[in-house]
Amino acid sequence: xxxxxxxxxxxxxxxAPPSKAVIAxxxxxxxxxxxxxxxxxxxxVFLILFSNARGYIRLRRDCRQARPVTLEELGSGLGLxxxxxxxxxxxxxxxxLFGIWNPxxxxxxDLAEWTTAEERDAMIAHELAHLARRDHLTxxxxxxLNVIFFFHPLVRYACRQFCLEREMACDDRVINQGFxxxxxxxxxxxxxxxNIKGKLNDLASNRLHQPAFLTxxxxxxxxxxxxxxxxxxxxxxxxxxxxxxxxxxxxAMAWLLVPDRHxxxxxxxxxLDDAAGSVKDGSLKGVLDRYLTDxxxxxxxxxxxxxxxxxxxxxxxxxxxxxxxxWATAALGEIYDKTRELALRSSLIDYLGQRRASSKLLKLATxxxxxxxxxxxxxxxxxxxxxDRSGALIELYASVRxxxxxxxxIRSLGRRGDIRGLALVGDLEDNPxxxxxxxxxxxxxATSHENANTRRKAQEWLAMLQRQALSNDRKGxxxxxxxxxxxxxxxxxxxxxxxxxxxxxxxxxxxxxxxxxxxxxxxxxGDAVIRRDTTFFEKALADDYQEIxxxxxxxxxxxxxxxxxxxxxxxxxxxxxxxxLKGDVNSMVAIxxxxxxxxxxxxxxxxxxxxxxxxxxxxxxxxxVGSHVSLTH
Amino acid sequence: MNPLTEALLTFVGQAAVDLLxxxxxxxxxxxxxxAGLKLFRVRTPELRQHLWFISLLAVLTxxxxxxxxxxxxxxxNGAALN
Numbered sequence: 056x057x058x059x060x061x062x063x064x065x066x067x068x069x070x071a072p073p074s075k076a077v078i079a080x081x082x083x084x085x086x087x088x089x090x091x092x093x094x095x096x097x098x099x100v101f102l103i104l105f106s107n108a109r110g111y112i113r114l115r116r117d118c119r120q121a122r123p124v125t126l127e128e129l130g131s132g133l134g135l136x137x138x139x140x141x142x143x144x145x146x147x148x149x150x151x152l153f154g155i156w157n158p159x160x161x162x163x164x165d166l167a168e169w170t171t172a173e174e175r176d177a178m179i180a181h182e183l184a185h186l187a188r189r190d191h192l193t194x195x196x197x198x199x200l201n202v203i204f205f206f207h208p209l210v211r212y213a214c215r216q217f218c219l220e221r222e223m224a225c226d227d228r229v230i231n232q233g234f235x236x237x238x239x240x241x242x243x244x245x246x247x248x249x250n251i252k253g254k255l256n257d258l259a260s261n262r263l264h265q266p267a268f269l270t271x272x273x274x275x276x277x278x279x280x281x282x283x284x285x286x287x288x289x290x291x292x293x294x295x296x297x298x299x300x301x302x303x304x305x306x307a308m309a310w311l312l313v314p315d316r317h318x319x320x321x322x323x324x325x326x327l328d329d330a331a332g333s334v335k336d337g338s339l340k341g342v343l344d345r346y347l348t349d350x351x352x353x354x355x356x357x358x359x360x361x362x363x364x365x366x367x368x369x370x371x372x373x374x375x376x377x378x379x380x381x382w383a384t385a386a387l388g389e390i391y392d393k394t395r396e397l398a399l400r401s402s403l404i405d406y407l408g409q410r411r412a413s414s415k416l417l418k419l420a421t422x423x424x425x426x427x428x429x430x431x432x433x434x435x436x437x438x439x440x441x442x443d444r445s446g447a448l449i450e451l452y453a454s455v456r457x458x459x460x461x462x463x464x465i466r467s468l469g470r471r472g473d474i475r476g477l478a479l480v481g482d483l484e485d486n487p488x489x490x491x492x493x494x495x496x497x498x499x500x501a502t503s504h505e506n507a508n509t510r511r512k513a514q515e516w517l518a519m520l521q522r523q524a525l526s527n528d529r530k531g532x533x534x535x536x537x538x539x540x541x542x543x544x545x546x547x548x549x550x551x552x553x554x555x556x557x558x559x560x561x562x563x564x565x566x567x568x569x570x571x572x573x574x575x576x577x578x579x580x581g582d583a584v585i586r587r588d589t590t591f592f593e594k595a596l597a598d599d600y601q602e603i604x605x606x607x608x609x610x611x612x613x614x615x616x617x618x619x620x621x622x623x624x625x626x627x628x629x630x631x632x633x634x635x636l637k638g639d640v641n642s643m644v645a646i647x648x649x650x651x652x653x654x655x656x657x658x659x660x661x662x663x664x665x666x667x668x669x670x671x672x673x674x675x676x677x678x679x680v681g682s683h684v685s686l687t688h
Numbered sequence: 689m690n691p692l693t694e695a696l697l698t699f700v701g702q703a704a705v706d707l708l709x710x711x712x713x714x715x716x717x718x719x720x721x722x723a724g725l726k727l728f729r730v731r732t733p734e735l736r737q738h739l740w741f742i743s744l745l746a747v748l749t750x751x752x753x754x755x756x757x758x759x760x761x762x763x764x765n766g767a768a769l770n
Binding site for chain 1: 697700701703704705707708711713714715716717718719720721722724733734735736737738739740741742743744745746747748750753754
């Protein structure tokens with residue numbers, strides 16, 4: 056068996072092959088094929104049109120040259136409608152109905168020589184049946200379709216069937232008029248013979264054109280068989296309602312075949328238009344690529360999260376979380392609506408919170424049947440920092456009745472300095488306790504808010520409230536006593552210091568509760584500062600983390616991380632003493648004494664600070680959200 | 689390639705796609721009609737001719753038909769939520 060052995064050209068002593076660019080076959084692209092297809096089709100259409108036009112012109116000429124004749128001259132006893140005329144032509148070989156507006160029955164000039172009177176009558180009756188059925192008009196339909204779909208076998212077959220059925224329907228009419236079936240069949244055969252002879256003569260004289268009376272042997276056989284079949288009931292479907300059901304089915308099927316996105320080209324164009332409209336910069340191709348990728352990604356990621364478990368699902372969720380595209384938020388919402396898994400839903404609420412999907416969170420906070428998830432959504436909404444959050448909080452306030460939730464909303468609005476929000480929820484509130492809390496927030500803002508403008512507005516608002524109270528004669532009314540303070544949290548066990556990393560690690564290993572996790576994180580933060588390990592802080596600090604430094608300056612997460620990388624300051628040791636932890640499973644406050652030893656410009660230095668850290672648990676992990684650092688004296 | 693040629697090529701390409709789509713639709717529709725006629729054995733030539741007529745008319749007018757409103761997923765965006 057011969058084998059093909061590939062030997063490098065150099066080894067085989069052959070000249071080196073030409074570069075890939077030279078020998079690579081040129082790939083045909085769709086953009087090149089489609090115009091070629093259209094060009095071929097157009098050429099075919101012109102060819103068919105030319106052929107049809109030629110036949111029509113010849114037939115029209117034959118018609119003009121034909122000699123008008125009456126039925127009496129032909130010895131026929133039939134009646135002829137006034138709208139039609141008869142003519143004898145030497146150029147046609149079998150009877151034919153010609154014309155649309157002024158139809159003419161053209162007969163061979165020697166018809167009387169090869170037919171009997173009864174056969175002639177049957178032939179003329181056949182043509183009159185065409186006229187009565189308006190076949191000269193309906194014949195335009197297959198004519199047009201044959202031009203457009205000259206390449207389409209099924210359309211051509213359907214057109215042939217249409218014509219055959221038309222002829223057979225006329226045959227049935229002729230027989231129903233009382234003509235003898237055998238005589239009529241004889242006339243059909245004679246006409247066919249004349250046709251064939253005529254065709255041969257036309258071929259010989261190079262003037263082939265043939266009006267369609269009979270088209271093929273099979274068609275003739277079928278027609279004669281049907282004509283001679285005496286046991287057949289020649290029922291004519293004159294009642295139009297026979298057509299309702301099959302016609303409706305055909306229409307329904309055709310309707311289903313017309314899709315919303317009509318053609319690939321139109322679909323593509325629409326996508327291009329959409330993409331171009333939505334993005335003003337960037338190349339259109341790039342935009343379109345992104346657009347199509349987004350759509351595919353959306354479907355794939357949603358499907359993956361809903362239909363898989365484990366690592367694959369986590370990857371898909373992570374990708375959605377990390378995506379900068381807006382649709383990722385919508386995808387998370389869709390997954391939430393479709394899944395029944397509580398754990399997944401819980402994670403999704405966290406993700407939605409991170410992506411600031413206030414609208415979806417508001418919906419969940421008000422209408423989620425599961426209490427735990429509802430509370431979680433409320434919590435995320437309260438934690439969220441975005442421009443449109445106030446509106447969502449006010450809507451939430453109006454939707455919920457729980458005092459605890461309302462209290463949280465008031466406090467949250469107060470922290471943000473949202474006077475308008477406080478005013479709105481104040482109007483909604485009937486509970487005197489919450490009303491008082493609202494007022495307290497305003498008072499705090501009027502006196503202590505860092506923004507002077509906010510302070511002034513709060514003072515104005517309070518003054519207005521006071522005036523309203525006076526006008527309502529409510530001055531001096533005793534406010535209800537403030538709610539009792541919550542029971543003090545049991546102080547978590549705190550070791551005296553966190554200066555031994557191994558001891559803290561052991562503590563966490565023995566009892567991995569939230570307090571020990573926070574302790575471990577505090578210790579690790581000190582070690583990470585010494586190592587200049589910014590990765591730890593990237594994860595451990597919340598994106599909205601803020602630190603108030605020893606001089607009262609406010610630092611963001613990025614600024615804090617930048618300080619850790621400061622080239623001129625090198626921390627050598629960080630001690631954490633006098634640690635006190637307060638909080639619960641979701642939030643924790645850590646107060647401690649921090650001592651940092653560092654080298655600055657080669658000099659050893661030390662600083663001791665009192666630190667208050669705020670940590671909250673997000674998606675099962677703890678993160679710093681704020682710190683306050685002050686020098687100790 | 690000048691803009692006129694480019695526009696012409698785009699038009700021709702789209703026309704070819706439309707023609708192919710139309711052919712495919714015609715094929716499915718006529719195949720179903722043919723199968724229906726075979727299955728139900730319609731005996732009257734006139735009725736058969738009428739059914740072919742409706743089918744051919746449907747084929748001819750297919751490009752003019754309004755687009756069906758079968759449910760299609762709209763492209764989602766974040767604005768729906770936020």
